[in-house]
Amino acid sequence: MAGVVEVENLKVVLGRREILRGVSCSLGDEGAGKAVGLLGPNGAGKSTLIRTLLGFHTPSAGRARILGFDCHRETREVRLRIGYMPENDSFIGNVTAVNFLRMFAELSGLPAKVALEKAHETLFHVGLGEARYRELRTYSLGMKQMVKLAQAVVHGPELLILDEPTNGLDPAARQRMLRLVREMKEGQKMNILLCSHLLRDVEQVCDEVVILKDGMVAHGCNLEEERRSNRRFVELEVVGDDGGLGAGLEGIGARGVAEGAGRWRVVLPAGVEVDALWGVLRREGLLVHRLTHRRDTLEEIFLKAMGHIAHTPGEAA
Ligand code: ADP
Ligand code: MG
Numbered sequence: 001m002a003g004v005v006e007v008e009n010l011k012v013v014l015g016r017r018e019i020l021r022g023v024s025c026s027l028g029d030e031g032a033g034k035a036v037g038l039l040g041p042n043g044a045g046k047s048t049l050i051r052t053l054l055g056f057h058t059p060s061a062g063r064a065r066i067l068g069f070d071c072h073r074e075t076r077e078v079r080l081r082i083g084y085m086p087e088n089d090s091f092i093g094n095v096t097a098v099n100f101l102r103m104f105a106e107l108s109g110l111p112a113k114v115a116l117e118k119a120h121e122t123l124f125h126v127g128l129g130e131a132r133y134r135e136l137r138t139y140s141l142g143m144k145q146m147v148k149l150a151q152a153v154v155h156g157p158e159l160l161i162l163d164e165p166t167n168g169l170d171p172a173a174r175q176r177m178l179r180l181v182r183e184m185k186e187g188q189k190m191n192i193l194l195c196s197h198l199l200r201d202v203e204q205v206c207d208e209v210v211i212l213k214d215g216m217v218a219h220g221c222n223l224e225e226e227r228r229s230n231r232r233f234v235e236l237e238v239v240g241d242d243g244g245l246g247a248g249l250e251g252i253g254a255r256g257v258a259e260g261a262g263r264w265r266v267v268l269p270a271g272v273e274v275d276a277l278w279g280v281l282r283r284e285g286l287l288v289h290r291l292t293h294r295r296d297t298l299e300e301i302f303l304k305a306m307g308h309i310a311h312t313p314g315e316a317a
Contacts, residue, residue, distance in 0.1 A: 002068065004028035004159055004191045005036070005053065009062035012045075012052050019048045021215040022062065027208065028159075030067065033189030035181070037202030037223075039302065040212035046195045047087055049212065050163055054084060067158060080109065083157035085148045087164045093137035097123055097147055100136060101154050108155035115154075122154045123147075126180060142173040149177065153184065159191040160184060166201050178204050203298045211302060223298065234277060236264040237290035248280040262289065 003026035012020040023045075027036040038046050051057050053064055055075035063070060069077040092100060098119050105115035123132040126146045131139070136147065145165065152160055162181065166174045182205050184190045196202055202209055203223070211219040238245070239262055249256040249266060254277065256266045266277065274293070281288055 002026075002030050004030055004034070004067060005193060006065045007049075007053075007062070008064070010049070010052065010059050010064055011061040012048055012057050013060045014048065014057065018060075019045050019215050020052065020059075023049060023212070023215070023217055024062075025210050025217055025220055027193065027210065028191050033185055033191060034208065035185045035192035035194060035206040037206035037209040038193060038195040038212060039199065039202045039209055040197065040218070042197055044197075044212040045215040046197075046212055047163055048215075050084075050161055050193070050195055053161070054079070054082075081157060082159045082161055083152035083155065085152040085160070085162045085165055087167065089144055089148070091136045091144065091147070094135050096133050096135055097128060097139070097150075098132040100147065101150055104151040105154045110155055118154050118156075122150045126150045127176065141168045142170065145169055145173070145177065149180065153190075156188075157190070159193065161193045161195070163195045164197070165194065166196070166198065174201075181205050199298050199302055209298065219302075232268045232274075232293060234266040234268060234274065235290070235292045236262075236266060236281075236288065238262045238264065238281065239287040239289055240285055242284070242286060245280070245284055245286065248284050249277075252276040252280055254280075 005027040010023045028034045066078045101119035
């Protein structure tokens with residue numbers, strides 16, 4: 001199946017510097033409603049890639065397609081099908097939220113009456129129903145982010161592109177934002193491209209992830225597969241004679257490294273559950289002082305990707 005976003009050897013030069021240095025990737029599945037995360041540290045080129053997909057930058061080499069349309073030559077076709085939540089604010093302060101949204105819906109081609117209906121409906125959907133007749137300049141940062149999300153989806157796009165959607169949000173608002181985005185993917189089968197420097201955002205919403213660093217793809221992976229094949233790490237602190245623990249762990253297919261003073265690091269391969277570990281500890285007659293879990297795949301993938309590029313430039317592109 002064709003990817004929703006297809007990028008081939010894309011290069012973009014801004015102010016004499018090559019910001020994207022040959023990016024290639026195929027993201028999402030047409031018709032599948034997938035969320036793809038574009039992850040990378042600040043300055044990696046995420047926003048530049050998105051802005052190139054939107055047709056704001058002209059590539060110096062390579063090409064990009066969204067839903068089969070060329071991002072550079074068929075910008076109109078592309079823009080008709082996508083919604084974009086930019087990183088920066090671009091509000092008209094003395095306009096009410098509902099008028100702002102109606103304007104965006106009309107600009108996207110909806111008839112006036114439908115546009116107004118959609119404006120109301122979408123504002124309720126993102127939790128701004130009560131505040132919809134207030135002027136945008138009176139909105140808090142969190143409310144502004146929600147209006148930005150609302151204007152991106154008011155016309156029912158096939159692909160929703162979000163640039164750092166949780167910027168400036170407190171933990172509760174951040175969860176609400178991520179939940180809304182997940183619902184759009186699951187309920188409305190919308191394709192999502194979520195761009196963030198935050199691992200946690202990508203982890204909570206996305207099925208696939210592409211990691212960008214220094215204008216190149218450092219790593220791409222399917223998070224579902226990674227999660228399935230994921231080994232888990234457990235940190236243990238036990239009291240008692242732990243001389244037989246290493247062998248006991250081998251007995252259940254796990255591997256343990258003693259770190260002294262009753263501390264252990266244990267790797268549980270896929271299929272071995274923590275119950276089995278508790279069984280071993282019981283049989284060894286050990287008292288468990290502490291047991292902490294780690295299932296932090298994406299973080300490890302991310303760190304590896306960062307290191308990989310740093311040590312072997314050129315190899316990862
Ligand atoms: P990210 O979104 O991953 O944080 P950006 O795409 O915003 O990264 O920026 C990548 C690099 O490109 C940065 O070093 C930034 O300074 C530079 N850059 C972005 N836009 C421009 C521009 N219009 N002119 C010159 N340099 C730019
Ligand atoms: Mg950015």
